Amino acid sequence: MNANQGRSPAMQHFASDNYAGICPEALAALLAANDGHVRSYGDDEWTLRVADRLRELFETDCDVYFVFNGTAANSLALAALCQPYHSVICHQLAHVDTDECGAPQFFSNGATLLAVAGEQGKLTPEAIVEVVTRRSDIHYPKPKVVTLTQATEVGTVYRPDELRAIADTARAHGLRVHMDGARFANAVAGLGLSPAEVSWRAGVDVLCFGGTKMGLPVGEAVVFFDRKLSDDFSYRCKQAGQLASKMRFLSAPWLGILENGAWLRHAAHANAMARRLAAGLAEGTGLPALFPVQANGVFVRLPGRIEAGLRARGWLFYNFIAAGGARFMCGWDTAPETVDRLLADIRELAAESA
Template sequence: MATAARRHHDPEIRGFASDNYAGAHPEVLAALALANGGHQVAYGGDAYTGHLQELIREHFGPRAEAFPVFNGTGANVVSLQALTDRWGAVICAESAHINVDEGGAPERVASLKLLTVPTPDGKLTPELIDRQAFGWEDEHRAMPQAVSITQSTELGTLYTPDEIRAICEHAHERGMKVHLDGSRIANAAAALDLPVRAFTTDAGVDILSFGGTKNGMVFGEAVVVLAPERVRHMKHLRKLSMQLASKMRFVSVQLEALLADGLWLRSARHSNAMAQRLARAVGAVEGVEIIYPVQANGVFARLPHDVSERLQKRYRFYFWDEPAGEVRWMCSFDTTEEDVDGFVAALQEELAR
């Protein structure tokens, strides 16, 4: 069907700024077209959202329930509200997305306090959690009621199932609940080569944010409740937080496209492989230092500031810690070997100048 819309970008331009920069996977676009036409019940009463629940239970276990939302910040805010009271607090890594990149939404919208802990690799441990896990009866201090971890982390590192299990057991013993920010959960599952429930449901996670936009969806994520006895009022909180989609079938069918036939893992394995290719190549370049283990689809490196600034004019990417000269390069489901090789060649040219 013809359209009056026009293309306003050059589809040949590539970058390594974020997996959010990539477009939609063709199979996801096909799924959206499939779900179009005719009338379906609004606000999640449609056939696509109903079928999504079956898929979610296949991956996460028989008690799991998905609540599709618009975006990752919404998924995190709704999840954390479902675990805390108005006087509650959430313990997280200092580098956590909920602390650094969500505009204060967990604190301003969810009305909770974030209790942050510095970590060397983006990962919490029971010992690090205990730096903030105290004062439950102190009315002068926000009450620690939940722990939030990210898989894979904001630094591209991974938790093992045993590490997550230790965190969950530690938190539960202290009366706290556990949220997992899974904006890149597919990359973690692909890298660990394990069923996703092995490091979520089976490890004791109570609720998670399931990411799709960074893995080929046009828009949308899902809150997945794993322990319903620990989670409260999800339906009402999703609506209150402006995350209830009226035409929810168009979110749910994208999640179905990812989950039904392994597309989410195929895409994640590819982006992970491109990050490994990039890490191997830049690791051999004098003047470039890789600063964190490359375990998912991100490469964090340190190089001269002026080189980064010149390189950014040729390929988009972000500084991670600009004063320290640290940058982040992200690979996507549509990153090609040619993209990686061209970027490395450009990097070498700028270093030689």
């Protein structure tokens, strides 16, 4: 049933950066944490240390919680920011709206996502103002939150001035700002700025900092820069089935990638692989990237025969129809050779098609 039967089990793919396994630094920390009896539910030294480390990384006294996955991280954070009769403004390609099976609505018990259009997968102040001012009657959920994805679902990133403009607009309309940072590391690496500049200094209230796509086995961090918003958030996590008993195995891997900068190196590598791919596509095949390659994804409109040919050769990748093309994601472990092999296959297929 699997397209890559018969090929090497070690074949790499571009379907998602979550196809990659655990990076060495995270694994080493996990193994180091597997020593003897340790208090459960987060009352352990690994968890305390990594929370401190994140406060250092962000250069601010933020509140940090570890949950199992991105669906839960985003949904719990949004639920903490709004009531069931409120609405959350998001981009129409936002993962929270398109790929979480209604999780934000479930966790918030009914909050509405209001999806708006925007170039390059990005929200704009204008679009936010338009949707916030469209209705003000009681028959329509009241806007309360703006959520944006950094890096975006199409591999672009918000610059601090763009974030600031959005946050100022949000503030002016009484909205909170949430950032879905499933690929926050890739955004930070892509921008070459500090994590603080790309988040709270630009007006973000809550960040869901993705761990899995950075090379962890499981787990994301919810980071509250505005600590008033995290009142009783640990109870919220517990009730929602998001409090790990053996928390050390969620938190220790974070230590592993944070303590030596591995998180940023891996992200930079994935970004470099995406640029390598985009460059190869543009040069070798004349297939331009649909969006600026600012993080670890490349989107391209593939001729049908090339797409079919790639799948026949065992490559796994998604068609992101709403974004207008095929999506190729690079991970922390994507090898240059893998990129080059993909490019070679595309070139071959293009030549056959011609």
